[in-house]
Amino acid sequence: MSVTVAVDTAGADLGPREVAEGAAIAAARGVRVILFGSAAEIGTVPAGVEVVDAPVSIAKAHDPARAVRATPDASIVQAAKAVAAGDADALVSGGSTGAALAAGLFEIRRAPGIYRPALALPIPVPGAPVTLVDVGANTDARSEHLVQFAYMGAALAQTVLGVARPRVALLSNGEEASKGTEAVVAAHRELAGREGQAGRTLEFIGNVEGHDLTAGVADVVVCDGFTGNIALKILEGTSSMLLGAVRDAAASSPRATLGGLLLRPSLRRLRDEIDPEGPGGAYLLGLRRLGVVPHGRFTRHGFSQAILLAARGVTGDIVGTTHAALEAGGALRRRPA
Amino acid sequence: MSVTVAVDTAGADLGPREVAEGAAIAAARGVRVILFGSAAEIGTVPAGVEVVDAPVSIAKAHDPARAVRATPDASIVQAAKAVAAGDADALVSGGSTGAALAAGLFEIRRAPGIYRPALALPIPVPGAPVTLVDVGANTDARSEHLVQFAYMGAALAQTVLGVARPRVALLSNGEEASKGTEAVVAAHRELAGREGQAGRTLEFIGNVEGHDLTAGVADVVVCDGFTGNIALKILEGTSSMLLGAVRDAAASSPRATLGGLLLRPSLRRLRDEIDPEGPGGAYLLGLRRLGVVPHGRFTRHGFSQAILLAARGVTGDIVGTTHAALEAGGALRRRPA
Numbered sequence: 109m110s111v112t113v114a115v116d117t118a119g120a121d122l123g124p125r126e127v128a129e130g131a132a133i134a135a136a137r138g139v140r141v142i143l144f145g146s147a148a149e150i151g152t153v154p155a156g157v158e159v160v161d162a163p164v165s166i167a168k169a170h171d172p173a174r175a176v177r178a179t180p181d182a183s184i185v186q187a188a189k190a191v192a193a194g195d196a197d198a199l200v201s202g203g204s205t206g207a208a209l210a211a212g213l214f215e216i217r218r219a220p221g222i223y224r225p226a227l228a229l230p231i232p233v234p235g236a237p238v239t240l241v242d243v244g245a246n247t248d249a250r251s252e253h254l255v256q257f258a259y260m261g262a263a264l265a266q267t268v269l270g271v272a273r274p275r276v277a278l279l280s281n282g283e284e285a286s287k288g289t290e291a292v293v294a295a296h297r298e299l300a301g302r303e304g305q306a307g308r309t310l311e312f313i314g315n316v317e318g319h320d321l322t323a324g325v326a327d328v329v330v331c332d333g334f335t336g337n338i339a340l341k342i343l344e345g346t347s348s349m350l351l352g353a354v355r356d357a358a359a360s361s362p363r364a365t366l367g368g369l370l371l372r373p374s375l376r377r378l379r380d381e382i383d384p385e386g387p388g389g390a391y392l393l394g395l396r397r398l399g400v401v402p403h404g405r406f407t408r409h410g411f412s413q414a415i416l417l418a419a420r421g422v423t424g425d426i427v428g429t430t431h432a433a434l435e436a437g438g439a440l441r442r443r444p445a
Numbered sequence: 446m447s448v449t450v451a452v453d454t455a456g457a458d459l460g461p462r463e464v465a466e467g468a469a470i471a472a473a474r475g476v477r478v479i480l481f482g483s484a485a486e487i488g489t490v491p492a493g494v495e496v497v498d499a500p501v502s503i504a505k506a507h508d509p510a511r512a513v514r515a516t517p518d519a520s521i522v523q524a525a526k527a528v529a530a531g532d533a534d535a536l537v538s539g540g541s542t543g544a545a546l547a548a549g550l551f552e553i554r555r556a557p558g559i560y561r562p563a564l565a566l567p568i569p570v571p572g573a574p575v576t577l578v579d580v581g582a583n584t585d586a587r588s589e590h591l592v593q594f595a596y597m598g599a600a601l602a603q604t605v606l607g608v609a610r611p612r613v614a615l616l617s618n619g620e621e622a623s624k625g626t627e628a629v630v631a632a633h634r635e636l637a638g639r640e641g642q643a644g645r646t647l648e649f650i651g652n653v654e655g656h657d658l659t660a661g662v663a664d665v666v667v668c669d670g671f672t673g674n675i676a677l678k679i680l681e682g683t684s685s686m687l688l689g690a691v692r693d694a695a696a697s698s699p700r701a702t703l704g705g706l707l708l709r710p711s712l713r714r715l716r717d718e719i720d721p722e723g724p725g726g727a728y729l730l731g732l733r734r735l736g737v738v739p740h741g742r743f744t745r746h747g748f749s750q751a752i753l754l755a756a757r758g759v760t761g762d763i764v765g766t767t768h769a770a771l772e773a774g775g776a777l778r779r780r781p782a
Contacts, residue, residue, distance in 0.1 A: 170621070234690045244618060248626060281581060281674035284507070289585055289671055318678025322686040334626055335672060337618035341655025342676055346683040349659040350719075353571045354691055357711035367707025374694035374701040382687075 110140050111419040114187040114196035117145030119167030119204035121405045124149040127202055130411025131157045139419045142196055144187040162186045167404075172206035176214050184208060188215035191397050198397060198418040200389075200411075203404025208392065209245055216395040219431060221440030224249070225394035226257045227333070227401060228264050229340065230387045234378065236324025239265050240279075242333040243340045243390050249332035251294035254278065255439050258299055260393040261328035262310035263433040267424040268391075268417075269327070273311055277326035279335060280315040287315060291332070302438060309433045347382055351375070388413030391421060398427055447477050448756040451524040451533035454482030456504030456541035458742045461486040464539055467748025468494045476756045479533055481524040499523045504741075509543035513551050521545060525552035528734050535734060535755040537726075537748075540741025545729065546582055553732040556768060558777030561586070562731035563594045564670065564738060565601050566677065567724045571715065573661025576602050577616075579670040580677045580727050586669035588631035591615065592776050595636055597730040598665035599647035600770040604761040605728075605754075606664075610648055614663035616672060617652040624652060628669070639775060646770045684719055688712070725750030728758060735764055 115131055117124035124145045131141040135156030143150060146163035153159050162183035169175035176185055184201060188211035191199045199216065201208030209225065218225060226242035241261040246253065258276045265274035278296055280288035285296050292315070299312040316326055321339065331339065354375065358368025380386070385406050392399030398421045402414035421427075434440045452468055454461035461482045468478040472493030480487060484498035499520035506512035513522055521538060525548035528536045536553065538545030546562065555562060563579035578598040583590065595613045602611035615633055617625035622633050629652070636649040653663055658676065668676065691712065695705025717723070722743050729736030735758045739751035771777045 170623075233686065234693075247618060247624075279675060281584060281671050286507075287584075318675040318680075319682030319685070321679055322682045331675075334618050335675060338616060338655040338668075338672060339675060339679055342658055342679045343655075343683050345656030345659045346680050347687055348656070349570065350684055350687045353715050353719075354712065356571075357715050358708055360711045360714075363707050364711040367704045367709075367711075370700050370704025371695055371708060372704075374697045374704075375691065377697075378690050378694050382690075 110138055111198070111422045112140040112142065112196040113198050113200055113415050113418045114142050114144060114190045115200040115415060116184040116187040116202045116208070117143055117150060118165035118183045119202035119207065119404050120411070121203065122407060124202070125151055126408050127411050128154060128157065129408035131415060133408060133412035134415035134419070137416060139415055141415060142190060144183040144190070145202070160186060160190075166207050167202060167204035169207060172204070172210040176207065176210040184211045185215065188212055192216045197422040199399040200414050200418050201399070201401050203402060203406065205244055205401050208399060208401050212392055212395050212399050216397050216399070219394055219396050219427065221431070221434060222394040223253050223256055223441055225392055226260055227390040228261050228393050229390040230269060231340070231343065232382050232386050233322045233324070234381050236322065237269065238321060238324075238326060239269070239328045240321070240336055240340060241328065241330050242336050244333045244337040245392070246333040248334065249291060251291045251298060254291060254295035254330055254332070255298050256394070256434060257330045258295075258310065258312070258328065259433045259437050259439050260430050261330060263430040264391055264393065264426060265327045266309070266433075267426050267429045268420055271327045274327040275313045275325070276310045276328040276330065277313050277316040277320070279321070279329050279331040279339065280317065283315050283317060285314065295330075309436050344384060351379060385410030385413060388417035391417070391426065393426070393430055396427070398422055447475055448535070448759045449477040449479065449533040450535050450537055450752050450755045451479050451481060451527045452537040452752060453521040453524040453539045453545070454480055454487060455502035455520045456539035456544065456741050457748070458540065459744060461539070462488055463745050464748050465491060465494065466745035468752060470745065470749035471752035471756070474753060476752055478752060479527060481520040481527070482539070497523060497527075503544050504539060504541035506544065509541070509547040513544065513547040521548045522552065525549055529553045534759040536736040537751050537755050538736070538738050540739060540743065542581055542738050545736060545738050549729055549732050549736050553734050553736070556731055556733050556764065558768070558771060559731040560590050560593055560778055562729055563597055564727040565598050565730055566727040567606060568677070568680065569719050569723050570659045570661070571718050573659065574606070575658060575661075575663060576606070576665045577658070577673055577677060578665065578667050579673045581670045581674040582729070583670040585671065586628060588628045588635060591628060591632035591667055591669070592635050593731070593771060594667045595632075595647065595649070595665065596770045596774050596776050597767050598667060600767040601728055601730065601763060602664045603646070603770075604763050604766045605757055608664045611664040612650045612662070613647045613665040613667065614650050614653040614657070616658070616666050616668040616676065617654065620652050620654060622651065632667075646773050681721060688716060722747030722750060725754035728754070728763065730763070730767055733764070735759055
């Protein structure tokens with residue numbers, strides 16, 4: 109049976125039409141896509157794609173939680189409702205993380221035993237991909253949240269990325285168990301303490317520092333969403349700044365210009381390899397069904413990747429494996445969430 | 446009158462001799478240097494350098510604060526005592542941040558009105574240098590600490606880097622004033638609220654995100670030491686990973702290899718430009734006298750830069766201008782510290 113993905117078209121910098129073009133690419137690869145957004149702006153409906161006319165957007169709302177409650181006809185709310193009702197298997201947002209999070213929480217709701225949903229992003233580091241959790245769903249996180257993020261990230265790495273026994277680390281300001289915020293130190297103690305249980309699904313390797321994020325030492329790196337958002341954007345900003353500086357260096361003399369021309373195809377491959385559109389966005393984990401949050405500035409390529417990522421997550425039952433990993437690790441919330 | 450810098454040789458990865466070679470370079474440029482460390486390991490004393498034999502090192506102590514109190518003859522404690530007594534104008538550590546911080550706090554002590562010292566690092570971003578405060582002295586920071594860091598960083602940018610009216614920003618997970626941890630949101634409110642006073646010494650430009658760190662939008666970026674340490678190490682790690690990937694790209698085909706050879710001098714200039722040894726380390730601000738903390742893995746070049754950085758900071762009276770900036774901004778602690 110084919111997978112159905114509900115896609116909100118609001119929030120994309122290039123407009124709903126660009127999201128629709130991305131949907132067409134994913135549809136051509138066998139995914140059933142339902143677009144939620146302004147039918148007028150979406151225009152001609154691509155083959156294999158359905159459109160639900162939902163012209164109201166809350167992508168720019170300052171208080172997404174309030175906007176979700178006050179605007180039941182908003183495209184992201186309609187899309188989330190369709191997923192909650194089982195009309196679609198996963199939700200893909202058009203780029204507004206806040207609105208996607210709020211709609212996911214209100215409509216799809218948290219999975220049993222989950223404290224808080226988190227955003228897990230597979231970062232395309234050349235030769236050493238790493239999944240960072242949380243990249244922005246939770247500005248602060250207590251130790252029990254970080255512990256859950258560890259299991260969520262491990263389940264993702266296992267199911268979608270095919271890592272048999274993911275090496276999971278906490279991002280901190282030092283490798284020693286005593287280093288970090290109170291929440292990080294407590295999460296370290298908890299994860300180290302449940303070695304027996306954790307061993308089944310993940311290998312806790314302790315704290316890693318900022319430079320380890322690109323060093324291939326861990327498959328999953330865990331932090332709160334404030335730190336994760338900053339970490340991700342520094343990584344992306346530094347990459348883009350440095351590739352720009354290499355480009356400038358390749359224009360600094362006739363000799364360098366010739367060198368740059370010869371090197372161009374190889375550098376283009378590198379740029380493609382680290383392109384944030386490649387992974388398709390962050391998995392929103394911890395809800396009863398799966399969500400994927402691409403970046404609002406993505407082109408059709410990025411949106412098609414996001415939809416395919418969602419479909420792969422459904423096929424691999426990432427929601428089920430996440431729950432199983434949390435249960436095996438004894439990390440589910442005891443009282444009903 | 447020439448500047449005297451007290452330098453601890455313990456904690457350097459390459460050993461005390463490497464620090465002594467760095468001291469020799471700085472001494473040749475007119476700085477009086479007193480080295481504290483094992484005279485046997487330092488070996489032949491370079492011209493213009495004095496040595497105080499202090500063979501006890503606490504650079505690897507797990508609890509630096511306790512080690513400083515328990516080990517009055519440790520090299521870093523001896524060096525800090527010399528600065529406190531006025532025998533030297535500034536302290537340079539051999540690379541152990543924790544020991545330098547603890548010795549600075551106990552011996553040199555906080556300047557009047559300062560809540561907490563902070564580490565301010567001028568980061569060599571090509572074409573857009575930025576000073577990051579705090580890069581690791583305080584794992585957590587309350588809003589009043591962040592406000593002081595803002596003025597400290599601004600004074601540094603003014604005095605040492607020659608920026609007339611530094612643009613100061615808070616590092617956060619979104620540009621809106623409502624984005625960030627409680628401390629960041631409160632610091633934003635306080636800094637925005639004192640525009641009149643702040644206007645004299647700095648321009649508060651609000652929050653910036655991770656990618657802005659390398660985008661030249663701010664002269665000073667403020668955060669707690671947990672976030673700052675991670676931010677700095679991701680920036681350094683990503684730079685080194687990408688330059689490695691460019692090197693690999695330049696070996697991927699005969700054509701690329703030729704291109705890489707032609708481009709090599711330009712890329713080497715870029716690598717030198719972003720070399721962490723260039724700035725010489727982080728300024729330790731908020732004590733009664735100045736400190737500079739280089740990285741333990743530095744070579745003699747980095748240590749000479751650290752000593753010269755300290756000397757420039759003394760000449761520019763960074764301690765005095767920091768106090769004046771905090772006073773003008775109304776950001777000094779009211780009760781005696």
